[in-house]
Amino acid sequence: MNAIRVLSQPYKTIKGIRENPFRFYDFILSPILLLYSVALLAVFLNPSKEIFAMILLGTIGWRALHATQADLLTGYLDEHWAETKMMLFSSPITTTEFVAGSLLTGLIKFVFVFILMYAAIALSFGVLVPISLTVLYSLLLLLAYGLALGLLSVALAYLYGQSAFPFAFQFSTFFSLGSGAYYSITIFPQWLQDFLMLIPSTHAFNGLKSVFGIAQVNFLHATIITLLWIIVCWKIHGYAYQKARQQGKLASMGS
Amino acid sequence: MELAIDAQSVSKTFHSKKRATKALSSVSLAVKKGEVFGLLGPNGAGKTTLINCLLGITTLDSGSVRVLGFDPDKNGVQLREKTNIVSGFSGVLRGLTLEQMLYYYAMLYDVPNRGRRVDEVIKLLSLEEKRDSMVYLFSSGFRQRFFLAKALLNKPKVLFLDEPTVGLDVDVAIKVRSLIKKLKKQGYTILLTTHYMLEADELCDRIALINKGRIRAQGTPAQLKGLIRGENVIEVALSKPSGAKTARAHFKKISGVKSVSPTGNILRLLVKDYSQIKGVMKTVLAQKLKIDSISIVEPTLEEVFLKLTNDPSFGQKTVGETNA
Numbered sequence A: 001m002n003a004i005r006v007l008s009q010p011y012k013t014i015k016g017i018r019e020n021p022f023r024f025y026d027f028i029l030s031p032i033l034l035l036y037s038v039a040l041l042a043v044f045l046n047p048s049k050e051i052f053a054m055i056l057l058g059t060i061g062w063r064a065l066h067a068t069q070a071d072l073l074t075g076y077l078d079e080h081w082a083e084t085k086m087m088l089f090s091s092p093i094t095t096t097e098f099v100a101g102s103l104l105t106g107l108i109k110f111v112f113v114f115i116l117m118y119a120a121i122a123l124s125f126g127v128l129v130p131i132s133l134t135v136l137y138s139l140l141l142l143l144a145y146g147l148a149l150g151l152l153s154v155a156l157a158y159l160y161g162q163s164a165f166p167f168a169f170q171f172s173t174f175f176s177l178g179s180g181a182y183y184s185i186t187i188f189p190q191w192l193q194d195f196l197m198l199i200p201s202t203h204a205f206n207g208l209k210s211v212f213g214i215a216q217v218n219f220l221h222a223t224i225i226t227l228l229w230i231i232v233c234w235k236i237h238g239y240a241y242q243k244a245r246q247q248g249k250l251a252s253m254g255s
Numbered sequence B: 001m002e003l004a005i006d007a008q009s010v011s012k013t014f015h016s017k018k019r020a021t022k023a024l025s026s027v028s029l030a031v032k033k034g035e036v037f038g039l040l041g042p043n044g045a046g047k048t049t050l051i052n053c054l055l056g057i058t059t060l061d062s063g064s065v066r067v068l069g070f071d072p073d074k075n076g077v078q079l080r081e082k083t084n085i086v087s088g089f090s091g092v093l094r095g096l097t098l099e100q101m102l103y104y105y106a107m108l109y110d111v112p113n114r115g116r117r118v119d120e121v122i123k124l125l126s127l128e129e130k131r132d133s134m135v136y137l138f139s140s141g142f143r144q145r146f147f148l149a150k151a152l153l154n155k156p157k158v159l160f161l162d163e164p165t166v167g168l169d170v171d172v173a174i175k176v177r178s179l180i181k182k183l184k185k186q187g188y189t190i191l192l193t194t195h196y197m198l199e200a201d202e203l204c205d206r207i208a209l210i211n212k213g214r215i216r217a218q219g220t221p222a223q224l225k226g227l228i229r230g231e232n233v234i235e236v237a238l239s240k241p242s243g244a245k246t247a248r249a250h251f252k253k254i255s256g257v258k259s260v261s262p263t264g265n266i267l268r269l270l271v272k273d274y275s276q277i278k279g280v281m282k283t284v285l286a287q288k289l290k291i292d293s294i295s296i297v298e299p300t301l302e303e304v305f306l307k308l309t310n311d312p313s314f315g316q317k318t319v320g321e322t323n324a
């Protein structure tokens, strides 16, 4: 792996962010909108202090999952939309370097978003979100699961281009909501709860909630399941890349 | 001598739900180091597909390719480190200035002394005034110069130019061509695709004519034109159309002139070879014919192309020396 080629991806995104309305919205506005829409509803419902803090931490967790997933996808789609795929894939960058670069972009952006959201929560609601090892590890798991979903999204984008976008982009929302970002999954029937335990984000959100005594987490299970997802999604990504090469889709213009 | 590009019997078919498109059928070509090789053919001929196969962006169904001795499937990274491409159809990323954009591509190629090299290519293409402007807002001329600057960043050993003048204004296209000539003088190995006959004729040392995924003929421009020799034409433009009849009778008597056909004041002489021009001039002087000009009409690559592609019995023709 070549470090400079990896760094090319955060360079491209971060230098260009001011001139790219979509990226800018996704980076700054959308997390803030998410935070306030959820938090204000929570204020209205007047929950306990713990539940309120849990909900706020849930919004941060959601953004962690979104950060890595979305940046993997948009790192590719930016090139697809601009019709520059030919220039990207004729360069020596490997798919591993490309993925690592997009992942790094997502991580850098998440650090900013985290500080932004943390400050907004502290200033607007007087709540200091706890930063413990449990919280940090849970966030890490969400970032890692975002990588898995990102690989899946890019795999779809390689093969279906533009048409994969609306679907792939909602992955993180779907899984955040499904796996209990702001609530306890105990509200679901048992069979669904059992199924949800196969999804890494359920464990990670449980980790965040465990800080407030609302759920329990087994980090060993959580880690194993997350790694399995990453491995499987990496294989699917590699398969889709080869398929796209066969079909001439890495160079083709348009969708 | 080691070849820069060596493609042997490359075939590629694209399958979609509705149909299969045979983009390349058993294409072989060899490009020597330092050569400008042209791939000339109409839209959909398979030119871009061949370049994609050479760079490993698209896989082959069968056959083999080597670029600088590298197999794109096994040594794709090394191959792409030492090559670069300008594509007449690509777009540009949003949001980066010229300097940033070149820096981005310099990172992708891990070019040593990136900052300095970026300055060099900006200067080389006289893009100084655009250094801090957004590339996606460039006019087509500046955009094309950016593409060329990007393609020179890593000092490629093989440069692919995929229709580098397509859609450009005439004056911009002329500038791009003169730049390609400059690169040729500097010893760059270039594979140029185009559907403009004149461009191929002007720039290339050797040309392969490609149509419907098949190479129809290969050779130097002169050799290819030689394929339709036997139809050498000398045109005599008379000052007045009224003299056409007598002039025609005189020209017909010259041995080696096969036929003379008049259109207005122009007489078109089909000759055995161009040495007949002496006889034509002697006749003009002896008969005191009033003329404006005498000219040799060279066949164009276009005529070669039409002849080859209209003739279904025409197999692959190779003229002159090849390395295939």
Ligand SMILES: Nc1ncnc2c1ncn2[C@@H]1O[C@H](COP(=O)(O)OP(=O)(O)O)[C@@H](O)[C@H]1O
Pocket (backbone or CB within 6 Å): A247, A248, A249, A252, B014, B015, B016, B021, B022, B023, B041, B042, B043, B044, B045, B046, B047, B048, B049, B050
């Ligand atoms: N990715 C693809 N999927 C399906 N068909 C393709 C693809 N790329 C090219 N083709 C088809 O292959 C043929 C050759 O295309 P191309 O190599 O782009 O020609 P050229 O560059 O000479 O214009 C065309 O019929 C084109 O439609």
Ligand SMILES: [Mg+2]
Pocket (backbone or CB within 6 Å): B047, B048, B049, B162, B163
């Ligand atoms: Mg083409």
